[in-house]
Amino acid sequence: MLRASFPTYDVVIPSHNRAHVVGDAVASVLAQSRPASRIVVVDDASDDDGVDVIRSLARAHPSVVPLALPRNGGASAARNAGIAACGAEWTAFLDSDDLWLPDAAAALLGAGERDDLDVVVGDFARVERNGAVGPRERGWDGGDIRAALRERNVLGTSWSIVRRRTVHAAGGWDPSFRTCEDWRFFVDVAATGARFGRMDALVAHYRTAAGERLIADDADLAAGRLRMLAHPYLMADEPALTI
Template sequence: MTPEVSVVIPTHNRCAMLLEAIDSVLAQSTAAFELIVIDDGSTDGTSENEHLRRLAETIRIEIDRIDHRGPAAARNRGVAIARAPLVAFLDSDDLWSPTKLERQLAFMRDNPGCAISQTGEIWIRNGQRVNPAHRHRKRAGDIFIDSLRTCLIGMSAVMMRTDLFRSSGGFDEHMTAAEDYDLWLRILIDHEAGLLDEPLVTRRGGHPDQLSAKTPALDRFRILTLAKLLADDRLSPARRTSVVEVLAEKSRIYAGGLRRRGKIEEVRLYEQVADQARGWDTRAAAEIGCAIESMRSMLREISHER
């Protein structure tokens, strides 16, 4: 029997938290799912964990191991082998409330025109509940422009049509951070986001191996995303203007930070992007393509240095 939703959990060196995340899926009030765990080259014994092996042998969990390539590649691999018409992601450090899938599946059935939706979240940082800032407030509908400055879709809260994910090209595997911001914006060009405004996800942050905590200067990845958007023919003139505005703003701020750290070569690139972006309102394809490649090249160099 084909499941209604494929649940994809990527993991890297988080065996204990992974088992908690899996338990929260197995405790769901509906059984209409398959669970796919992608071990992204863990070296902490995840693939040899006896409890995890027993789970895979006795219930509907598929565990696939790949060479370490980051969460984008791990999630893409999970969706590649997914069988359900819907896919939901759960980060291995997060948890679901027992009715999360049941409530969200019902929401998707009740809103057949909705291709992507999310639920509310509870935020935990360093073991304490915190209230997200107003700019992180979730909302439904056309949230493309609002999402340019702040990622407004939570990875562990999202559910979407599998064919939409695949047709969008999935996560950009060259981005080692902000790959979610990148994909959601590409999808939000054509699709409104549904919201089941119930706190059905516990988002756990503050632990030392959290990717956002380990990755400095996340805005360099967001700037690349915004430049990529300007190479997309689907943008309306109004949306294009908004992307240009945020791109120039973020590039200027990031260049200022680089200058304070003496990174002069990088400063030149991002100041040039900020200066040229104003002319990209009308799609200067050659300049945009050159800027995208320069940013990708610089990110690769930084990655190799680390």
């Protein structure tokens, strides 16, 4: 049964050299039909004027919390810094070049509370350089989460939300991963016994060419994949908990 009050949530947005797009990501959270408690925007030692942009957003919007890291530590370290500033029941990790649709939080959290989930995943659509929106996509079909994660990272940070206690139970994000870091995070979360569920709603636009992205060579990606496949959770045989 749904509780009377709507659950609280924070959004963590890591940003590195995304001064030209991070404001769009923040605006998409500010436009939610259910407002966030905090929008923690972490500048990961950008070379552009990202810090100034983020501080300007914070001056204009009280819910925006600006953080500036003194040195670049990667997306995982930036997200961990953001987690430390969060206090709501749920935490979302929106990439700085992606966008939430206006009812994303209401849809994700409604499903989480209704079905007593720890991780809720929605659908997304790609937005190309020319602004064209592609068809609705889903990385995970709602089946066995361990089997799915053995193949690849089937979940996306920008179209999911996680209970804060579950984030902490998983130990946050592993900063030693510069590739496959989101895959590692969701495997660590699954290893805690978290309950995953998917919902049938489009919640995010994944902008594929909005700004600079980390380009990893084949060797880095292969090494990251090997590290992931050696994770004890993925090597176990017992069925995972999904609903």
